[in-house]
Amino acid sequence: MSEGTTYLELSQEGGGAHKFYEVTVRDTVVSVRYGRIGADGQQQTSTFPTGEKARAAAARKIGEKVRKGYAPAVQGQRSARPVTRRQVSSAPSTARAVAPVLWRFRTGASAFGIHVAEDRCWVGNQHGDVHTLGHDGEVLAHYQLPDGVKCLVADDFWIYAGCDDGTVYDLSSKIPFAAYEIAPDVDIFWLDIREGVLHVADRDGGLTVIDHEDEFQWSRRSAGAQAWMVRRDDIAVYHGHRRGVTAYSADGSREAWHTPTDGAVLFGWQEDHAVYAGTDRRVVQRLAKDDGALEATYRCDTVVYSCATAPGGRYVFAGDSASSVYCFAADGTRLWKLGTGGGSALSMQYRDEKLYLVTTDGSLVCVDASDAAVTAARSGSVPLARDVKSAAALPTYTPSASVRTVPAASGIVVECVREGGRLRVHVVSGGYDPAWNVQFPRHLRRTGARYAVDDLAAAAGGFYRVRGEIRQLV
DSSP, X not given: OOSEEEEEEXXXXXXXXXXXXXXXXXXXXXXXXXXXXXXXXXXEEEEOSSHHHHHHHHHHHHHHHHHTTOEEOOTTXXXXXXXXXXXXXXXXXXXXXXXXXXXXXXXXXXXXXXXEXXXXXXXXETTSEEEEEOTTSOEEEEEEOSSOXXXXXXXXXXXXXXXXXXXXXXXXXXXXXXXXXXXXXXXXXEEEEXXXXXXXXXXXXXXXXXXXXXXXXXXXXXXXXXXXXXXXOSSEEEEEETTEEEEEETTSSOEEEEEOOSSOEEEXXXXXXXXXXXXXXXXXXXXXXXXXXXXXXXXXXXXXXXXXXXXXXXXXXXEETTSEEEEEETTSOXXXXXXXXXXXXXXXXXXXXXXXXXXXXXEEEEEEOSHHHHHHHHTTOOOXXXXXXXXXXXXXXXXXXXXXXXXXXXXXXXXXXXETTEEEEEEOXXXXXXXXXXXXXXXXXXXTOEEEEEEEEXXXXXXXXXXXXXXXXX
């Protein structure tokens, strides 16, 4: 091909693929942009020794896509397929007292994503903003992702954000990168991840499992749509949808059990021996992991948007559609109900006698859930909540639009190799097992290409994860 831009699309009927692929050649530089039709997509830029080699590489990329069914198109003629954004309402609380809120951070848009780690809290909202804060409320970092954040999940000390653009971003380093690319026909509702294996629950009630190399493993379609719950342990995957909770073996070979719930599942939580399902019929239900037996029911006054537990299920917490938060004893006895002082809790997590909520008004709220603080709150004595502000000079980290090319290695070198028709990435530098695969962004893989990374960490599943910047070697 000559210098210029080639734009291709693959759009299938019935909810199948709906994506574009664009290749631009300028002198010795080849830029590739790809993603869902109607979105900005992601970009990769590579530099070649000569213009002839750049044009040859671009021609190979285009040929590969044409063989997969892509065809020339005019950008903008096809519109983006709609993405489901959870429609929620939030009424004022009917509780007589307000929860003892210690601090509140307002993100500016409705927030679903939350993760509370040992040293910090994470919150992601529908504008694609992800903030990290200390447990004292100090804002530490800001990430800007291309689309709304559905949820935040952790796998050991790696943090991932599932976005409405169908991409799961690794936020473990300062520069986010796309770790998993969900099929364009999968509308992400919720995620869980364990030892690098990603589990995706979607709008249609499907469950899709993808390994650490971003390759499809298995999928199942449950009896109900609108699957807002997926949780995974060593034994099984627990999938909550409109008709209840279904457990599948970890390898997807069989359905272990199915339990109808009292209402459609809107949120899920797990402990070692039980899963918890919050429903639109005002309850949280505890199901035994072994056989799905109903063990306890926790009754709220309106639709349950979220739930969580203290370690071992000693306390069960729930957030409803009327801006209230509840605490129950393990046997289902309601201990208290308090107003959030803001919107309804769309996700929550308990840690060290504090309950962290993300709400419909876009706030991350830290509640003192200790017995003493709650007793005082029920009598009308609550602390003055601190309104946390983000520092004006706080840097914003965005996914890299391109990969820097460098002439010499500075860091650990990895190489893309073709094995059995698939591109794998292995470590070249000494001190690492060369047989292990490296979790590496799929759109950067090219046969024979070498990259330098800042650091690699061994994962429990027998592979390496990248930590830090990725640089292409020339």
